[in-house]
Amino acid sequence: MSITKRLMYVNRRAPYGTIYALESLEVVLIGAAFEQDVSLAFVDDGVYQLVKGQNTTGIGVKNFSPAYAALGDYDVKKIYIEKESLDQRGLSMDDLQHLTWEDENEDYAEKESMHLVSREELADLLEEQDVVFSF
Amino acid sequence: MSITKRLMYVNRRAPYGTIYALESLEVVLIGAAFEQDVSLAFVDDGVYQLVKGQNTTGIGVKNFSPAYAALGDYDVKKIYIEKESLDQRGLSMDDLQHLTWEDENEDYAEKESMHLVSREELADLLEEQDVVFSF
Amino acid sequence: MKFGILVNEGPYTHEASDSALQFTRAALAKGHEVTRVFFYHDGVNNGTRLGVPPQDDRNITREWSSLAKEHELDLVVCIAAAQRRGLLDADEAKRHGKDADNIAEGFRISGLGQLIEVAIQADRLMVFGD
């Protein structure tokens, strides 16, 4: 397929309480092979997916949070975090994993994947998409 | 079994959007055979379960609302509706099915099953139970 | 217009699969194309042939199967989600050493790529879930 579409995955659920966060990430990783214009938005409880230091030993469930760090290698490098969602939860970007990607055109320089956006900016981004995935 | 326990079913979900309301009612009807001290509470979106005039033809799903009228025949006659939940939804008792039971000790006189209760009254009722079922 | 349909919840438990079915029927009735129906998360449970719903209620799996037959719909169950939840076809059962399978007529098991593909090919992706 030679069509390139703008696909955005909207993540609004906390991890572990339900499977949506994990199975959404599985779609993103598989979808990366299709070379589309992909972005991820973390909104509402979805911001909790990226919180650092997750340790699932005590609940006996697989910790899938390290997989987000691989997104850059899959060329998924547009990750938007809604500021209002962080604020409501008393979180800042420092509480989240720092996701980056390496730019092979600039000698593999490490570049920023995470973008803090306001509700207005996120609303604009949503409006630019061809497809919005929600799980 | 000769033990008699106070069992309360707490219904907090709207009908049709999910199956909880229907499958909760199925437990109540089966449970009636055990001759326990049973009551039902309708709280939050659970009050929508009793709204009159449900017509599911258009969604192709079975309308189970007529089954509530049978509760009296099953000797389930303590039905509590939280006033705060009705108020929040702009509903009154007139919008709900009127559920009754027949008192065989009084020549099958029709008696009231529905009781409008305040949050404080419902909190007291919850505290008197041996078992609280929630689905 | 081409529609892709994504169903995220199991039958009966959530109205999502009913809504998806009604939308699909209405889209076909209007002459639109439904390129693919993809079942993900608990949505894979729509594809079991072992369900025995009460006689006086709808049989959602059978409705999907007969709609698929009538309109040559492509009903795809996600393989990863299906494995996790115990929805297998004969090949999958054999591959994993299981002694039975349970997929219904008209459904096929395939990868998540089929979801991305229909999202790209269709004009609209409709998501039905919880």
Added chain:
Amino acid sequence: MKFGILVNEGPYTHEASDSALQFTRAALAKGHEVTRVFFYHDGVNNGTRLGVPPQDDRNITREWSSLAKEHELDLVVCIAAAQRRGLLDADEAKRHGKDADNIAEGFRISGLGQLIEVAIQADRLMVFGD
């Protein structure tokens, strides 16, 4: 003390079955009795033997089965909820003319009366759901 456990959601999809499993283990470790674990709504899906979760994650059905074996737990799947969702044992499959069954070792199918019964007999009913 006697505990009854009610599980309302399927495995993996919701943390409820994990929580129920952890609670059951902890209660048994403290010397309490777990009179019965009753699976209702999508909880019946905990009882399928056809699930193939990823190798690097837990296998919830297998954990219930082995806990049941070790402690002679009574794992009961609601018959009405199970029929709707396609979870059958050999007898049920035969009765409904189905060509396969999918119940896992250590689980049995029975009526809702078993839930009421354990609610009456146990000292506490613990509800795990969505």
Added chain:
Amino acid sequence: MATLHTVNKSPFERNALDTCLRLAKQGSGILFLEDGVYGALKGTAASEKVAKAAGEHKVYVLGPDLAARGMQEDQILDGIQVVDYAGFVDLAAEHDRVNAWL
């Protein structure tokens, strides 16, 4: 024609409607279906914000889901249009994309 947003959650139980209203651009379409139809009713704790939204967007509600829940069309807030499944299909086709706030 911008985005069609769908809301299938009760506004009293979940935050889906609030998030939809926070992130929908002015002039969007918003369709209430399934338990979301409770958001379309007059006289509730959610009516004020939905009435305001109906001034900024085109708001629709799925008739079959309303009827299933025993709600009549005269209980619907002014400015909200009732559609059937065929109308839902038309809305999805007319808008540029559909965003489901699950």
Added chain:
Amino acid sequence: MATLHTVNKSPFERNALDTCLRLAKQGSGILFLEDGVYGALKGTAASEKVAKAAGEHKVYVLGPDLAARGMQEDQILDGIQVVDYAGFVDLAAEHDRVNAWL
């Protein structure tokens, strides 16, 4: 020892915590587990009401669910006690009944 209430929902996504706080008698036990543990944290939009509740009830949070979500014990509101699954069992045994606000 009255009722143990359990809340397994995020206070930002659902109304379970609000209903629990509305209907719990003073002196109840309230345990946050699963996604409910987000209700136990400092500095959130829910903190004020939970802090108030911690003055009227005994409030607990399940440690394994906190750790899974990357939350540390110093992020917990004052007056909330962290328990493990064994502690959860003890709470259930000590109270007269358990009410799960699903």
